[in-house]
Amino acid sequence: MLRVAIYLWALPVTLVGLLVALIARSSGGRQQRVDGxxxxxxxxxxxxxxxxxxxxxxxxxxxxxxxxxxxxxxxLDATRAHERAHVRQFERWGVLMVVLYPVAGVLAALRGGHAYIDNVFEREARAAETPPRQ
Known part of the structure; x- marks a missing residue:
């Protein structure tokens, strides 16, 4: 039940992604399903x-x-861990992510950082790319 709720929470943005997938498929792109x-x-x-x-x-x-x-x-292979972090962010924030992501970029820039590199959502995704040091 919780898994269904998580998919529904992210569904509005996923529908946009499905439209992009349709465009990709009709223009020679490929698709696969990996871990949902x-x-x-x-x-x-x-x-x-x-x-x-x-x-x-x-x-x-x-x-x-x-x-x-x-x-x-x-x-896809090289960015899978990074992009899965973004999937988890969409599961957490749902459609709000569409607003929160650019706001986080603006806040990063206002603090003197880079809107993309210093965006808190990108930092979290980059942290997911490599396993923690022991």
Whole structure:
């Protein structure tokens, strides 16, 4: 029951991700499901990711709820731990993440940091990339 609630909480953003997945699939992209997350690589969305965004420049992958869109299969493999942290953030914050993420970027910039690199959500995702030191 809790798992269903978590998926429903993130569903509005996941639906946007599914639309991107449909666009990717219709433009030559590939899809696979890994651990309950739909992973998309290639197609037109990959070109958008390579072109980049104003706050981050080009990116290897982006998470939209329970959908991860990446430039390639290799990018999916390389960013899986990072993007899974973002999936957990969407599970925690739901549709609020759409507002909280840019607000966190603005706050990071106002503190003298970089809106993307110093964004608390990105810092948490980067921390998930490597196992803790012992």
């Amino acid at each position: 997350v739909l992973e998309i690589s290639g197609g037109w969305p990959a070109r958008v990711l390579r072109h980049g965004f104003p706050f981050s420049g080009s990116v290897a992958a982006i998470t939209l709820g329970h959908v991860v869109v990446a430039v390639s299969q290799a990018a």
